[in-house]
Amino acid sequence: MATVEELKLRVRELENELIKCKQQQHNCAVEDAHSQALYRPKIDKMSAEVVDSNPYSRLMALKRMGIVDDYEKIRTFTVAVVGVGGVGSVTAEMLTRCGIGKLLLFDYDKVELANMNRLFFQPHQAGLSKVEAAEHTLRNINPDVSFETHNYNITTMDNFTHFMDRISHGGLEEGKPVDLILSCVDNFEARMAINTACNELGQIWMESGVSENAVSGHIQLIIPGETACFACAPPLVVAANIDEKTLKKDGVCAASLPTTMGVVAGILVQNVLKYLLKFGSVSYYLGYNAMQDFFPTMTMKPNPQCNDRYCRVQQEEYKKKEAEQPKVEVVQEEEEIVHENNEWGIELVSEVTDKELEAASGTVPDLPEGITVAYTIPAEDPVGGEIVEETERSLEDLMAQMKKM
Amino acid sequence: MADESARRAVSQIPLLKTHAGPRDRALWPQRLKEEYQSLIRSVEQNKHEDNDWFRLESNPDGTRWTGTCWFIHELLRYEFRLEFDIPVTYPDTAPEVAVPELDGKTAKMYRGGRICLTDHFKPLWARNAPRFGLAHLMALGLAPWLAVEIPDLISKGHVVHRERPREEAQ
Numbered sequence: 001m002a003t004v005e006e007l008k009l010r011v012r013e014l015e016n017e018l019i020k021c022k023q024q025q026h027n028c029a030v031e032d033a034h035s036q037a038l039y040r041p042k043i044d045k046m047s048a049e050v051v052d053s054n055p056y057s058r059l060m061a062l063k064r065m066g067i068v069d070d071y072e073k074i075r076t077f078t079v080a081v082v083g084v085g086g087v088g089s090v091t092a093e094m095l096t097r098c099g100i101g102k103l104l105l106f107d108y109d110k111v112e113l114a115n116m117n118r119l120f121f122q123p124h125q126a127g128l129s130k131v132e133a134a135e136h137t138l139r140n141i142n143p144d145v146s147f148e149t150h151n152y153n154i155t156t157m158d159n160f161t162h163f164m165d166r167i168s169h170g171g172l173e174e175g176k177p178v179d180l181i182l183s184c185v186d187n188f189e190a191r192m193a194i195n196t197a198c199n200e201l202g203q204i205w206m207e208s209g210v211s212e213n214a215v216s217g218h219i220q221l222i223i224p225g226e227t228a229c230f231a232c233a234p235p236l237v238v239a240a241n242i243d244e245k246t247l248k249k250d251g252v253c254a255a256s257l258p259t260t261m262g263v264v265a266g267i268l269v270q271n272v273l274k275y276l277l278k279f280g281s282v283s284y285y286l287g288y289n290a291m292q293d294f295f296p297t298m299t300m301k302p303n304p305q306c307n308d309r310y311c312r313v314q315q316e317e318y319k320k321k322e323a324e325q326p327k328v329e330v331v332q333e334e335e336e337i338v339h340e341n342n343e344w345g346i347e348l349v350s351e352v353t354d355k356e357l358e359a360a361s362g363t364v365p366d367l368p369e370g371i372t373v374a375y376t377i378p379a380e381d382p383v384g385g386e387i388v389e390e391t392e393r394s395l396e397d398l399m400a401q402m403k404k405m
Numbered sequence: 406m407a408d409e410s411a412r413r414a415v416s417q418i419p420l421l422k423t424h425a426g427p428r429d430r431a432l433w434p435q436r437l438k439e440e441y442q443s444l445i446r447s448v449e450q451n452k453h454e455d456n457d458w459f460r461l462e463s464n465p466d467g468t469r470w471t472g473t474c475w476f477i478h479e480l481l482r483y484e485f486r487l488e489f490d491i492p493v494t495y496p497d498t499a500p501e502v503a504v505p506e507l508d509g510k511t512a513k514m515y516r517g518g519r520i521c522l523t524d525h526f527k528p529l530w531a532r533n534a535p536r537f538g539l540a541h542l543m544a545l546g547l548a549p550w551l552a553v554e555i556p557d558l559i560s561k562g563h564v565v566h567r568e569r570p571r572e573e574a575q
């Protein structure tokens with residue numbers, strides 16, 4: 001006997017299928033009837049001419065105004081967006097509208113009706129893979145952009161190998177690496193996987209994130225060997241100044257707001273444009289505290305004892321490169337942490353409230369007001385205990401024993 | 406999480422030695438052996454304490470794990486299939502355990518039925534990497550989740566006992 005809940009679920013599934021069928025029919029009809037009218041032809045060269053048919057005129061105006069030296073250069077860049085959710089989809093749309101050369105999109109998830117509190121995706125796309133749905137929408141917005149999509153989870157063995165291959169060879173000119181990777185994922189494992197890949201390949205990337213309580217976020221530029229990698233310190237969090245006791249996490253994993261995600265996508269792509277087109281100053285770390293409207297910034301040096309071996313290798317490489325640089329009077333970009341005045345009265349709030357964990361805490365790195373670590377790692381081993389003993393037995397033998405239990 | 410029983414359960418699970426993930430072709434087989442040793446001891450211990458509650462097995466290269474876990478509530482046994490992949494960054498990051506048949510039934514899950522671990526789990530794992538293994542993941546990640554979620558899901562009618570209890574079915 002099916003329960004009411006099961007039947008409700010089934011009804012929802014069928015409704016979704018119906019929507020998709022209708023959409024497909026609609027798309028076919030539309031495509032047949034007015035494909036000419038709906039899709040603009042590709043544009044060979046960006047023009048600054050201000051006519052209503054030129055989608056690039058307002059962007060090219062940046063050049064005329066002297067903000068950007070060479071805006072057309074945007075068409076030569078390739079950016080990989082990993083995670084096409086609340087932040088990644090908006091990020092991809094902004095880059096598409098800006099006329100980026102090529103976008104690689106990675107995501108294993110499907111569009112769900114539960115995602116409709118976020119921007120970009122629409123209800124009729126429910127059930128489609130996010131990368132497929134995104135490519136369709138983005139291609140319509142700007143046919144000048146090249147797209148490459150991968151519908152898989154980058155953290156598993158085979159996919160990770162493929163992911164590494166595509167970021168090192170998937171540039172606009174096949175065989176060349178991508179120019180930048182943007183991490184728009186929502187979990188630690190995927191961030192660490194991107195970090196691993198980028199440290200090994202020496203690939204520059206930007207990390208972004210929105211907290212699970214939806215009221216803070218951050219972006220971070222990571223240049224392997226030169227700035228702290230994602231594994232150099234415990235995850236950084238923007239303190240939202242919320243009393244942990246009043247924060248009820250029972251019953252839900254995560255909240256999300258289209259506003260916070262939109263802001264984070266906005267500051268991420270702003271940083272990308274500044275980095276690629278060389279204007280303004282590029283942020284190394286920019287936090288967003290939505291509760292107090294506070295934006296802490298900082299830069300962080302890599303940790304010489306970082307757990308990631310390739311991070312340490314990249315640090316050595318960077319040091320060598322720096323030593324070889326002729327000693328011109330370089331205005332040394334101060335690596336030291338910028339201490340903002342704490343005019344907002346924001347207190348450092350530890351996200352870890354458990355007394356027991358606090359007792360076993362390690363040292364907190366020197367961070368500016370408003371940024372803290374999600375947790376600390378104590379210097380000595382916290383849990384003592386028995387260690388697995390040496391065994392002569394084979395793996396197959398152990399597997400067989402486990403299976404028989 | 407850090408109650409006395411969880412602490413005791415964890416202290417009885419042997420810690421692992423080899424810091425190697427699945428991309429480390431040379432050392433991963435050794436790590437895998439340690440994982441199995443630790444899991445076997447853990448299951449033996451659970452049986453000994455009359456608290457046998459999960460089984461796990463992997464594909465030959467140890468990158469994909471499947472199994473079952475069960476939970477006794479008011480003398481009835483509820484059994485669930487579980488699965489996870491070993492991420493390339495293991496053991497620095499823990500795998501994401503999924504109980505697919507509960508997907509969509511509780512908000513304490515991410516898509517695909519991946520369970521939502523407590524705020525305590527990640528720091529605890531990070532502090533004890535690489536010495537924690539899959540047996541620790543079961544005891545510190547999945548067990549507390551089941552203990553909170555399953556009674557709640559049963560009371561809301563989202564989880565219904567499939568047959569009569571085992572003892573009667575015999």
Ligand SMILES: [Zn+2]
Nearest residue numbers: 229232306311
């Ligand atoms: Zn590092």
